[in-house]
Every structure is written in C-alpha cells, then in structure tokens.
Amino acid sequence: MNIYTRLKQDHEKQRDLCDKIKSTHSGSKNRANLWEELKVELEAHAAAEEQVFYSALMQKPDGTEEARHSVHEHQEMTKLITELDAMDQSTDVWEKKFKKLAHDVIHHVDEEEADIFPAARKVIATQKASDMVEAFNTRKPAEVERHA
Ligand SMILES: [Fe+2]
Numbered sequence: 504m505n506i507y508t509r510l511k512q513d514h515e516k517q518r519d520l521c522d523k524i525k526s527t528h529s530g531s532k533n534r535a536n537l538w539e540e541l542k543v544e545l546e547a548h549a550a551a552e553e554q555v556f557y558s559a560l561m562q563k564p565d566g567t568e569e570a571r572h573s574v575h576e577h578q579e580m581t582k583l584i585t586e587l588d589a590m591d592q593s594t595d596v597w598e599k600k601f602k603k604l605a606h607d608v609i610h611h612v613d614e615e616e617a618d619i620f621p622a623a624r625k626v627i628a629t630q631k632a633s634d635m636v637e638a639f640n641t642r643k644p645a646e647v648e649r650h651a
C-alpha cells in the first residue's frame with residue numbers, strides 16, 4: 504500500500520456518496536444522513552491529505568505549484584460545503600448548489616489521480632510514499648472527530 508492507493512480509496516467513497524445524494528428525495532432523512540457523512544469525509548480527507556501528502560509535495564520544487572493548486576481547490580470546496588450546510592436541504596437552490604459541489608469534487612479527485620499523483624511519484628521517494636499511509640491513517644480519524 505502506498506499513499507496514492509490509500510487516497511484513491513477515499514476518493515471512491517466520495518464519488519459514491521455524491522452519486523447517492525443526487526438520487527435522494529428533497530428533505531428526506533436519507534439526504535440529511537448522507538450529506539452529514541459526505542461533509543465530514545470531504546473535510547477530514549482534505550485536512551489529512553494536506554498534512555501528510557501535500558506538505559511533503561510542497562517541499563519539492565517540482566511539486567509546489569501542484570500542491571498550492573489543490574489546497575486552493577480544498578478551500579473553494581470548504582466554502583461551498585459551509586454554504587450548503589447552512590441551507591434548507593429541501594429546496595431547489597440546495598440541489599443546484601449541491602450539483603456544483605459534486606461537480607467540483609469529481610473534478611478535484613479526477614485531477615489528483617490523473618495529474619497530481621503521477622507528478623508526485625516522480626519527486627517523492629517510494630519508501631516515503633509507503634510511510635505516509637500510516638501517518639494518513641492516524642490523522643484521518645482525528646480529523647473526522649474534529650469535523651463531526
Ligand atoms: Fe484533495
């Protein structure tokens with residue numbers, strides 16, 4: 504296992520939750536529960552990913568730009584999550600804004616997997632990429648606690 508495989512596991516979960524929420528009925532308990540799950544997952548994943556993976560990538564001259572770009576996208580997603588969280592989930596406005604967030608999430612994880620991870624593999628040592636898994640698995644539950 505290396506950090507790339509571990510991060511992809513979370514991405515799969517995020518893609519799945521985005522799909523599931525799109526097919527929920529407005530104002531349903533199911534929507535509320537899935538939203539709660541996705542919100543915490545997105546925030547905890549991004550925080551642990553920044554602490555463990557992007558902090559290492561940032562230190563490499565050939566990785567700094569990619570790391571900055573991704574961290575910026577995390578911040579944009581956090582803004583949307585905060586807005587959605589304060590809104591009535593039974594409205595069309597919520598659904599429209601959620602679609603925007605889901606689109607941004609898919610774009611972000613696709614880009615990480617297609618562009619950022621291959622670039623990182625060139626500058627982060629294989630052993631380091633393996634060691635990061637344990638660090639990520641320690642940080643992630645702590646961030647879930649913090650965002651729950
Ligand atoms: Fe990310």
Ligand SMILES: [Fe+2]
Pocket residue numbers: 510514548552612615
């Ligand atoms: Fe990610």
